[in-house]
Amino acid sequence: MGKQVNPFGEAAYGLTFDFDFEKDIDAFPVLLDLLKKYEIQAGLAVIGKFVEKxxxxxxxxxxxxxxxxxxSYTHPDNPHWAPDRFFNKLSYGEQKVEIEKAHEACxxxxxxxxxxxxxPHYGNxxxxxxxxxxxxxxxxYSSSTAACGYKGYAAPSMHSHGIMEIPTGCSVNFPLAIFDSWNMLRKEKPFLGDDDLFVEEFCKTIQLVKKYNLFLTHYFDPYDVVExxxxxxxxxxxxxxKTVLYKDVV
Ligand SMILES: [Zn+2]
Structure with a gap:
């Protein structure tokens, strides 16, 4: 396997969260309290509709x-606003509106x-x-790909149109899946299916990041990980x- 090009030259980690549902908003204050307690700053992927609400x-x-x-503005196929829409099925113009309206809302x-x-839902x-x-x-930057399906094994790289792509990472024992609570715990036949194993897998992965001076980033669903x-x-x-924000990567 090739050597990862780490933009920081030392072990670094980007923690991010996706706020997709009302239950994620419910978990928001708890999450902020925890991040404050451990003095960690994170990237929060937010929906324009929730920012306004x-x-x-x-x-x-x-x-x-x-x-x-x-x-995005409505997070297609979010059940609250866009149940029958899928981001990859939108026209270029519709995608543009989704992105621009969220930018405006913020x-x-x-x-x-x-x-x-x-x-929204990145990957596929x-x-x-x-x-x-x-x-x-x-x-x-964009952070919309999975490390397992993208060049460079989780290293950020220049994609196109001057935009850096920062792929979302996997874990040590499941290198071909995004390490998130959906794959590991929630889907039918999850890889781990157990909260303690989930935390253990995370910590083992972080040990590896520290040992080999890698850069890695994950995303998590707030409602799921505060549980x-x-x-x-x-x-x-x-x-x-060292924890970093995406704006520090680019
Ligand atoms: Zn999402």
Whole structure:
């Protein structure tokens, strides 16, 4: 296997979360409390509709130093607003509206200017057309691919239209799947299916990042990882590892 090109030259980790559902918003304050306790700043992929509906909690996140990532305006196929729509089935114009309206929501509601995007559900629903749209907005990065299906094994790299792609990482024992609670715990026949094993797999992976001076980033569903105290146990494993925001990667 080739050597990873680590933009930081030392072990570094980017922690991110996707706020897709009302239950993720419910978990938001708990998550912010935990991040504050462990002094970790994270990337938060947020939906324009939620920013407009819950400005205060998003503002608190910004005030506490977290980075907002544009995660589209309605998050197709979110059951609240876009149940029958899929991001990869939208026309170029419709994708553009989704991204631009989310950008506007963050700016108008929070006076926050996003510089990066994550495709809703990414992976299979991510399309090449996104990069041109992001470039038009002056964005710097996208984090919409899976490390296992992207060049460079989780190393960020210049994609196209001047946009850096920061692929979402896997874990030590499951290198061909995104390490998230969906793959590991929730889907039919999950890889792990157990909260304690999930935390253990995370901590083993982090040990490897530290040992080999790698850069790795994951995303998690807030409602899922605050449950059963998983997040706090994971944050403890991050102790001593440099954590970074995506805006520092580009
Ligand atoms: Zn999402």
């Amino acid at each position: 819950y400005p205060d909690i998003h503002m608190r996140a910004i005030d506490e130093g977290h980075e907002l990532i544009n995660h 700016w108008k509601t929070l006076k926050y200017e996003c510089v990066g995007f994550r495709t 629903l991510h399309t090449e057309s996104v990069y041109q749209i992001l470039s038009g907005l002056g964005y710097k 059963n105290n998983k997040m706090e146990r994971m944050l403890k494993c991050l102790h001593g590892l």
